[in-house]
Amino acid sequence: MAGEQAGADGAEFAAGLRRLLEWLHVPGGGGARNEVVQLVRTALGPAGLEESVVARELPEFEHVNLQTALDAWTAESGRRVEVRGVVLPPHFGGVDLQQLMTGEGLPPVRLSAPAVVDLPDGPGSTLACLRLALLLVTDDAGSYVLLVQGAGEHRPTMSVEVAGLPVQQAQAVLAELDRLRRELNVYRGRLVEVTPTQMGGVALSFLDPPDVRRDDVVLPGAVLTRVERHALGVAEHRAGLRAAGQHLKRGLLLYGPPGTGKTHTVRYLLGRMEEYTRLLLTGRSLGAVGSIADLARELQPAVVVLEDVDLVAAERFSHHGHGGGPVLFDLLDAMDGAAPDADLLFVLTTNRADLLEPALAARPGRIDVAVEVDLPDAAARRRLLDLYGRAVPLRLTEDDVAAAVERTEGVTASFLKELLRRAVLEALHDADPLTEVGGEHLRRALDDLLDSTQHITRTLLGVGGGEIVDDAGIELDGSYWPR
Ligand SMILES: Nc1ncnc2c1ncn2[C@@H]1O[C@H](COP(=O)(O)OP(=O)(O)OP(=O)(O)O)[C@@H](O)[C@H]1O
Numbered sequence: 001m002a003g004e005q006a007g008a009d010g011a012e013f014a015a016g017l018r019r020l021l022e023w024l025h026v027p028g029g030g031g032a033r034n035e036v037v038q039l040v041r042t043a044l045g046p047a048g049l050e051e052s053v054v055a056r057e058l059p060e061f062e063h064v065n066l067q068t069a070l071d072a073w074t075a076e077s078g079r080r081v082e083v084r085g086v087v088l089p090p091h092f093g094g095v096d097l098q099q100l101m102t103g104e105g106l107p108p109v110r111l112s113a114p115a116v117v118d119l120p121d122g123p124g125s126t127l128a129c130l131r132l133a134l135l136l137v138t139d140d141a142g143s144y145v146l147l148v149q150g151a152g153e154h155r156p157t158m159s160v161e162v163a164g165l166p167v168q169q170a171q172a173v174l175a176e177l178d179r180l181r182r183e184l185n186v187y188r189g190r191l192v193e194v195t196p197t198q199m200g201g202v203a204l205s206f207l208d209p210p211d212v213r214r215d216d217v218v219l220p221g222a223v224l225t226r227v228e229r230h231a232l233g234v235a236e237h238r239a240g241l242r243a244a245g246q247h248l249k250r251g252l253l254l255y256g257p258p259g260t261g262k263t264h265t266v267r268y269l270l271g272r273m274e275e276y277t278r279l280l281l282t283g284r285s286l287g288a289v290g291s292i293a294d295l296a297r298e299l300q301p302a303v304v305v306l307e308d309v310d311l312v313a314a315e316r317f318s319h320h321g322h323g324g325g326p327v328l329f330d331l332l333d334a335m336d337g338a339a340p341d342a343d344l345l346f347v348l349t350t351n352r353a354d355l356l357e358p359a360l361a362a363r364p365g366r367i368d369v370a371v372e373v374d375l376p377d378a379a380a381r382r383r384l385l386d387l388y389g390r391a392v393p394l395r396l397t398e399d400d401v402a403a404a405v406e407r408t409e410g411v412t413a414s415f416l417k418e419l420l421r422r423a424v425l426e427a428l429h430d431a432d433p434l435t436e437v438g439g440e441h442l443r444r445a446l447d448d449l450l451d452s453t454q455h456i457t458r459t460l461l462g463v464g465g466g467e468i469v470d471d472a473g474i475e476l477d478g479s480y481w482p483r
């Protein structure tokens with residue numbers, strides 16, 4: 001293993017030395033004879049080679065939008081575009097257009113068929129996107145070259161560069177691509193989950209809209225109405241609010257113990273906000289809130305959901321002692337950056353409002369409504385038994401139900417969901433296929449779940465009732481967003 005590594009290091013060293021020697025001995029840089037450099041130099045001509053390179057860095061998740069924009073741009077009449085692929089051996093960070101114009105400091109590049117990466121451009125569809133390619137363009141502006149380069153192992157962002165045009169014209173090309181990216185943005189009006197990538201960026205993936213109806217959300221009427229009014233009401237009165245000079249941007253905080261329905265409520269809202277671009281962030285992807293807030297602004301009306309924000313608040317809380325880690329402050333700054341009349345909703349969820357409070361107090365005005373989602377009261381527990389018993393052949397007397405409701409004082413909503421699942425299992429032990437679930441099954445399931453020795457099981461299920469529950473919110477299927 002060590003020998004192999006030494007061999008690889010040696011080869012890398014030799015290759016590096018060869019490049020250095022080439023560069024030293026050949027006038028104009030050794031790379032001038034490279035086929036890629038020759039192609040670029042021929043395409044640009046002597047005048048084009050004099051112009052500056054203008055570059056635009058884009059977040060990795062814009063790759064698919066850039067390709068969509070390029071496809072539309074290429075198809076415009078009066079423009080001819082020839083695409084040539086460039087390959088770079090692995091472990092070379094990247095190449096820039098300046099290097100390809102002069103051949104100086106050139107990594108060992110060569111021409112090839114364009115490498116593409118297949119990226120989702122909608123729920124259930126993908127688009128082949130150029131990974132590293134030259135576009136040789138001829139149009140009204142003249143003859144010029146674009147270099148498109150995806151993010152990679154050593155490059156957290158992607159880029160598009162223009163060479164061969166005066167700076168202003170090159171900027172105009174980039175601005176036109178920006179406009180097309182915005183106009184044709186594949187994320188507009190979609191429900192998108194933001195997940196961290198290995199390269200430190202974020203990837204966006206499409207989710208199916210959740211099917212949670214109002215009746216499926218068991219919360220006190222006043223609480224649900226408040227949430228709805230804040231999230232949905234503004235959308236209904238958008239024009240009126242704007243006309244009266246009132247801001248549309250808003251922040252909603254849902255806080256309460258684990259398993260009480262914060263995520264569930266968010267899913268219900270997202271299902272109803274069909275015309276909104278909906279962006280979901282959690283855990284490590286919360287760090288990307290800045291670029292995601294920019295995206296939301298471009299794609300408004302939009303909702304940005306920041307799930308379990310206490311995870312980032314707690315992350316560096318102890319090191320800073322000013323009521324929140326830097327990620328939390330970034331998050332609050334990103335919320336503030338947007339124009340007030342943008343139709344943007346930020347929804348934050350947490351089960352540690354106490355950790356957020358100091359940060360929110362230090363930066364007021366981001367959250368306009370904080371709603372507590374609490375443990376279900378007796379009436380709510382009865383409704384939850386009904387709700388999760390809908391598809392179950394329940395045969396319960398009023399006494400059975402009353403006993404269960406009484407015994408579950410202080411548990412969470414998700415506990416009651418689990419209780420019915422266990423009751424079905426108990427019934428299946430007695431008779432499979434299932435015929436009915438009776439009071440005895442419900443009692444046995446409840447005995448088992450409430451058994452004090454089952455504390456850890458309850459914690460792992462996230463169905464504990466007001467007891468110490470793991471802050472990290474361990475969930476059994478490993479995803480916070482059930483598909
Ligand atoms: N108020 C509720 N009404 C109906 N079902 C609920 C309710 N609360 C929880 N549930 C059920 O329990 C599951 C887990 O709840 P949810 O994920 O919404 O909890 P949470 O409050 O987001 O917890 P955490 O703080 O751990 O993220 C939901 O998917 C839903 O099926």
Ligand SMILES: [Mg+2]
Nearest residue numbers: 262263264349
């Ligand atoms: Mg949750």
